Amino acid sequence: MNSNDSGSAAAATPEACLPLIDGLAVRPFPETVFQDAIGDGGPDHLIRVLHRSRDFWDAEDPQVWEQVDAELSACLDALIAVCTARWGDPLVVDLWAGYGDGAGEDVPEPLCTLSQVTTSMYAWLLPGGDRWLGLALGQADKELPMELLAAVGLSAALDGVRDGGSADGA
Template identity: 90%
Template sequence: MNSMNSGSGAAASPEACLALIDGLAVRPFPETVFQDATGDGGPDHLIRVLHRSRDFWDGQDPHVWEQVDAELSACLDALIAVCTARWGDPLVVDLWAGYGDGGREDLPEPFCTLSQVTMSMHAWPLPGGGRWLGLVLGQADKELPMELLAAVGLPAALDGVRDGGSADSA
């Protein structure tokens, strides 16, 4: 499986995604903001594309979208089960509840970026207290690819969302 892009629509492998997650959880944060085909990040967060489907520009049969959604949802569910076994029940973070008067611009990263593809995230504080891990499945627009994403960030960002009332226990 190509973790970056699967134009063929092949299902994401939970095992391959888990290997990427494990690497992301310990990868140093970059000194400067970046964005590339693998994801993006900054001094306080990283986002990694675990799987990106083909795009849906050609208006093909809606069953294709449904199949991709089902396959990626199954992979997300498997990853959530593994992470829950490792670290306990996740927080379910409502990424849209944090909007202030300024909209998305009021959200810290990586929540601003993640909120552009989905409404919620499953998140776990990682052992050692220095990071959290979040998983999302989303699509920025109906013509664009579906993406399975993992994010890591500093605890203060997750605490800020939780304290703001936009996270609930699963």
């Protein structure tokens, strides 16, 4: 994980994030549920924070947040381009419509966790067909850090969105 307390997300570069994404894509799922400072996981998923910005408790100037958002969005866009070149067009998963509205359905991980911090993610089916990789920007609350996130889950977790559920064309 990269963190920069100045409010700038300059350390969030595709060059720094790609090795983390590549490692996550092939890493075995853990046998038990865990959570640590840079993510969480379980028998069917992994989530990693690729970059975490400063927090915004004392950021009264909205330009601070806007600068961090712009820099992390640019890094996300670059990562999306690399992943699209590797694996084709992504699914754009609307996490709010399907999961974040508190409908009470059993939501598979990591979609449940991601829906608590972001409204959408880009996802690609990985070679082999049993896993997918997703990328998103998240922020649990306006005072908390913004996070560039990568997630890997079982393909079955995306069955609803692949079958016309909460996805957009990209």
